Amino acid sequence: MAILEITDVSAGYGAGPDILQGLSLEVEEAQSYCIIGPNGAGKSTLLKVIAGLLHPRSGDVVFRGESLAHRRPDQVLATGVCFVPQDQALFPEMSVRENLIMGAYLLKDRALIKERLARVYEMFPILAERAGQDAGKMSGGQQQMLAMGRALMIDPILLMLDEPTLGLAPQIAQQIFSQVEQLKSMGLTVVIIEQNAQRGLELADWGVVLDLGIVRFEGPSEGILGDPRVRELYLGKAAGSGEKK
Amino acid sequence: MTNVIQVAILGLLLGGVYALMAAGLTLAFGVMRIVNLAHAAFIIASAYISFFAFDKLGIDPLLSVVFVMPIMFFFGIAVYQALFRRIEGSAKFGEMTVLLTFGIAIMVEGLLGFVFTGIYRKAQPGYANESFIVDGLFLPEGDILFIPKGQFFASLLSIVLLVGLWAFLRYSQTGYAIRATTQNRAAAEIVGVNVRRVSAISFGLSTALAGASGALMSYLFPFFPFRHWQWVAVLLALVVLGGMGSMKGAVIGALVLGVASSFVVDQIGPTWGPMTFYLALFLILLIRPQGLFGKEVPV
Amino acid sequence: MIEDRAAMGPEDSAPEPTPEEVQRPPGPARYRWYVLAAVVVALLALPLFRPMISSYNYVLTLGALILMWVAMSSSWNILGGYAGYISLGHSVFMGVGGYVAGVLLYYHGISPFLTALLGGLAAVALGFLAGFITLRTRGPAFIISTIALLFMFLLMTDNFEYLGGAAGLPLPPLEVPQEWLRVPFYYAMLFIAFGAVWTSYRVAHSKFGMGLRAISEDETKAEVAGVPTRLYKISAFAMSAFWVGVAGGIYGYSIAFIRPTVFFTIAISAQMVLMAIIGGKGTVAGPVLGAVLIYAINEFSLVVFGATEFNIVIQGTILVAVLLFFPLGVVGTLRKMNRLPAFLNWD
Ligand SMILES: Nc1ncnc2c1ncn2[C@@H]1O[C@H](COP(=O)(O)OP(=O)(O)OP(=O)(O)O)[C@@H](O)[C@H]1O
Ligand SMILES: [Mg+2]
Numbered sequence: 001m002a003i004l005e006i007t008d009v010s011a012g013y014g015a016g017p018d019i020l021q022g023l024s025l026e027v028e029e030a031q032s033y034c035i036i037g038p039n040g041a042g043k044s045t046l047l048k049v050i051a052g053l054l055h056p057r058s059g060d061v062v063f064r065g066e067s068l069a070h071r072r073p074d075q076v077l078a079t080g081v082c083f084v085p086q087d088q089a090l091f092p093e094m095s096v097r098e099n100l101i102m103g104a105y106l107l108k109d110r111a112l113i114k115e116r117l118a119r120v121y122e123m124f125p126i127l128a129e130r131a132g133q134d135a136g137k138m139s140g141g142q143q144q145m146l147a148m149g150r151a152l153m154i155d156p157i158l159l160m161l162d163e164p165t166l167g168l169a170p171q172i173a174q175q176i177f178s179q180v181e182q183l184k185s186m187g188l189t190v191v192i193i194e195q196n197a198q199r200g201l202e203l204a205d206w207g208v209v210l211d212l213g214i215v216r217f218e219g220p221s222e223g224i225l226g227d228p229r230v231r232e233l234y235l236g237k238a239a240g241s242g243e244k245k
Numbered sequence: 246m247t248n249v250i251q252v253a254i255l256g257l258l259l260g261g262v263y264a265l266m267a268a269g270l271t272l273a274f275g276v277m278r279i280v281n282l283a284h285a286a287f288i289i290a291s292a293y294i295s296f297f298a299f300d301k302l303g304i305d306p307l308l309s310v311v312f313v314m315p316i317m318f319f320f321g322i323a324v325y326q327a328l329f330r331r332i333e334g335s336a337k338f339g340e341m342t343v344l345l346t347f348g349i350a351i352m353v354e355g356l357l358g359f360v361f362t363g364i365y366r367k368a369q370p371g372y373a374n375e376s377f378i379v380d381g382l383f384l385p386e387g388d389i390l391f392i393p394k395g396q397f398f399a400s401l402l403s404i405v406l407l408v409g410l411w412a413f414l415r416y417s418q419t420g421y422a423i424r425a426t427t428q429n430r431a432a433a434e435i436v437g438v439n440v441r442r443v444s445a446i447s448f449g450l451s452t453a454l455a456g457a458s459g460a461l462m463s464y465l466f467p468f469f470p471f472r473h474w475q476w477v478a479v480l481l482a483l484v485v486l487g488g489m490g491s492m493k494g495a496v497i498g499a500l501v502l503g504v505a506s507s508f509v510v511d512q513i514g515p516t517w518g519p520m521t522f523y524l525a526l527f528l529i530l531l532i533r534p535q536g537l538f539g540k541e542v543p544v
Numbered sequence: 545m546i547e548d549r550a551a552m553g554p555e556d557s558a559p560e561p562t563p564e565e566v567q568r569p570p571g572p573a574r575y576r577w578y579v580l581a582a583v584v585v586a587l588l589a590l591p592l593f594r595p596m597i598s599s600y601n602y603v604l605t606l607g608a609l610i611l612m613w614v615a616m617s618s619s620w621n622i623l624g625g626y627a628g629y630i631s632l633g634h635s636v637f638m639g640v641g642g643y644v645a646g647v648l649l650y651y652h653g654i655s656p657f658l659t660a661l662l663g664g665l666a667a668v669a670l671g672f673l674a675g676f677i678t679l680r681t682r683g684p685a686f687i688i689s690t691i692a693l694l695f696m697f698l699l700m701t702d703n704f705e706y707l708g709g710a711a712g713l714p715l716p717p718l719e720v721p722q723e724w725l726r727v728p729f730y731y732a733m734l735f736i737a738f739g740a741v742w743t744s745y746r747v748a749h750s751k752f753g754m755g756l757r758a759i760s761e762d763e764t765k766a767e768v769a770g771v772p773t774r775l776y777k778i779s780a781f782a783m784s785a786f787w788v789g790v791a792g793g794i795y796g797y798s799i800a801f802i803r804p805t806v807f808f809t810i811a812i813s814a815q816m817v818l819m820a821i822i823g824g825k826g827t828v829a830g831p832v833l834g835a836v837l838i839y840a841i842n843e844f845s846l847v848v849f850g851a852t853e854f855n856i857v858i859q860g861t862i863l864v865a866v867l868l869f870f871p872l873g874v875v876g877t878l879r880k881m882n883r884l885p886a887f888l889n890w891d
Contacts, residue, residue, distance in 0.1 A: 053434060083435055085432075089431075105418075105438060280684035282632075340630060340687075342684075343687050347632065352857055352861055352864065355855075358852075359856075474695075475695065477691070516702065522692075527696075531677050
């Protein structure tokens with residue numbers, strides 16, 4: 001059964017045009033999804049709508065039977081949907097530890113927070129090493145790990161990552177990918193936007209191609225990867241190398 | 246030598262009060278990017294409350310913070326809800342806040358003038374004209390230092406409030422949320438901070454600090470409605486000097502300029518005291534536009 | 545809410561389309577010139593109708609003041625409207641003009657009708673200097689520095705004996721029969737208002753003006769697009785000082801004294817800002833209309849409520865209300881609704 005159902009969602013910024021134009025998508029529990037598509041297709045916008053940062057103009061977003069369409073971001077988060085945005089997700093003048101604690105802002109139980117903190121440190125040992133350092137002073141890769149680690153503090157059901165490997169060196173990106181693998185294996189539902197379509201689709205169970213504010217294609221990742229139309233239109237020359245920048 | 250110490254002490258005492266005044270201003274800027282040109286007008290409005298509480302009811306101005314702060318806290322929240330929420334997310338928000346608070350300042354000034362007229366006021370509690378006298382210690386034979394009681398108590402209260410504010414921001418859940426919103430509003434929203442609520446509370450805190458500052462002003466500095474422009478110019482100079490939005494910067498800026506202006510007054514004359522602030526402002530803009538502890542040019 | 549704050553820092557918020565980009569009403573563009581000509585002729589001819597105006601001097605004084613405000617808010621608009629750099633200390637330039645002309649009259653007996661332009665140039669010089677320093681910042685920090693500039697001058701004039709200190713200097717009155725006394729001032733202010741509005745119009749229609757508007761929309765983009773932003777901003781600051789300075793020179797003479805609190809007070813700057821905003825900042829006609837409107841409201845509230853602080857409250861309330869509900873001002877709002885009469889459309 002789908003835990004997230006997006007039906008006919010239109011959304012845009014301010015008085016601007018619709019960026020999402022009647023988009024529909026279903027997300028199954030414990031599956032992973034990779035969203036690809038050209039720049040400006042509306043990928044980030046879609047995640048913002050789900051996260052409650054941007055309200056849809058029409059249509060609905062239903063998570064586990066509850067509509068999220070008109071909820072505040074904190075209310076969405078409380079239902080178990082967590083978003084890691086494309087960039088600048090951290091509190092630069094707070095320490096790594098404080099950033100993680102902020103991730104559990106909605107929780108009241110101190111013991112639980114401690115426990116989660118230990119779990120995140122275990123997953124990302126580098127964060128434990130740097131616990132006292134200001135988040136703003138860490139490298140790009142470390143910051144990304146911190147952003148992911150912080151998202152895990154709330155123990156989300158659905159985790160959405162917007163281009164987590166953007167601008168990272170290949171080995172670092174590889175590390176991030178393997179962390180995502182690990183999250184998948186823990187039973188989390190993951191939605192990831194990835195510029196490196198090849199790599200992203202290899203990681204995910206399901207591929208979603210977004211263009212001009214609607215879902216153009218979707219299907220099992222191998223299918224999407226192999227689909228000649230997708231290859232031609234969206235993977236382009238990147239199909240072989242996996243690079244699409 | 247004794248004179249230098251004396252002047253420095255007076256400057257520090259003054260700086261302590263300035264720090265409290267500037268803290269509220271910088272808090273509103275830090276969290277909401279609101280440059281509150283009405284901050285000094287709020288201070289003066291609060292000074293009237295404390296003044297009349299003393300004059301009519303005999304309540305000590307220092308004690309009056311107990312009710313002036315809550316009054317101003319809720320007043321601030323009301324102002325925030327009524328005015329600032331409307332312009333949230335509008336293009337050129339920073340500029341809008343300046344103009345809006347400019348209008349609010351004019352309104353408050355006019356209302357105060359209308360109700361209380363333009364005459365000078367100053368509460369006169371017993372300690373306002375008394376001093377502690379320090380002698381002996383390390384001082385040369387026969388030299389003494391004066392520590393005006395009024396200023397001393399004011400600085401003490403200011404320190405207590407600032408430490409309280411610091412602890413609140415540092416350790417409380419809401420404090421975390423306020424700091425998070427200051428550093429990265431979008432990220433705060435993502436981790437589940439209700440940024441509107443936090444903004445309203447921060448603005449309330451900021452005006453509550455204006456309230457406490459007003460209580461102190463009621464007996465430290467003669468005031469009348471129009472005075473707030475001079476004050477806001479001084480406070481803004483402090484805040485820009487320290488780096489807009491930086492609490493640490495505001496406090497250090499206040500202490501440094503408090504001492505500096507105290508020396509200017511001593512050496513050149515009392516009318517030139519405020520010049521210290523304006524010159525410091527221009528100097529800092531020339532050398533380091535983002536201020537001592539600011540990170541970027543605020544836009 | 546609705547806004548996407550995740551990706552929107554204060555800098556990269558998408559710029560609203562300026563009024564200029566909005567479709568212009570196709571109205572009869574010709575007739576606005578007739579309206580303008582009629583207004584000009586009426587203003588020029590007004591003093592000739594002495595027998596028909598009951599309180600002649602009062603009317604001319606009022607006319608001169610309105611014209612002065614037209615000039616000052618139009619000048620303010622060059623920096624605050626076109627370039628988007630709000631100055632809350634613009635009356636400093638009025639004061640500089642007033643003091644230059646006043647001092648030359650007091651100590652050397654030279655008529656301000658000759659030296660007011662010099663006062664304007666002094667204001668320009670100050671504009672350059674101040675702009676050089678303050679325009680290193682933008683937004684709030686800039687605004688604050690303009691307030692500080694104003695207070696610095698208040699403090700200095702307050703304390704310089706040569707300038708008469710806080711009491712100021714009395715100026716010898718113009719030697720003209722009492723019944724004609726207001727006429728020269730009226731024509732001087734009319735000249736100044738023409739000059740200022742003409743300057744504003746020319747700037748609005750120049751490459752320089754386009755550059756300023758680009759700066760106002762997005763300074764970084766303007767810079768990338770090759771606009772010499774720093775030069776333009778400083779020039780705009782200096783240019784917006786000129787007519788304010790000239791007006792100050794004439795104004796001091798017309799009230800027969802100069803004094804710090806006449807010029808270096810934020811209330812005067814506030815008026816310029818208020819007029820430009822209520823009329824429509826960034827438009828040519830807005831500040832003119834705003835000056836007339838605000839002046840009318842002021843006079844009205846003085847008559848109704850007496851000379852109380854109450855009209856200050858009214859002004860503050862108007863400013864807040866306009867900002868919240870019609871941030872584009874009268875001209876901007878009408879244009880957005882496609883209802884702007886052609887005679888107000890000079891952009
Ligand atoms: N805050 C905003 N305000 C206005 N328009 C925006 C905003 N953010 C994005 N847009 C517009 O929405 C459209 C889609 O943007 P979005 O960020 O969703 O694209 P994307 O698919 O994530 O692209 P990319 O691969 O570049 O990240 C773009 O045309 C963009 O200009
Ligand atoms: Mg994106």
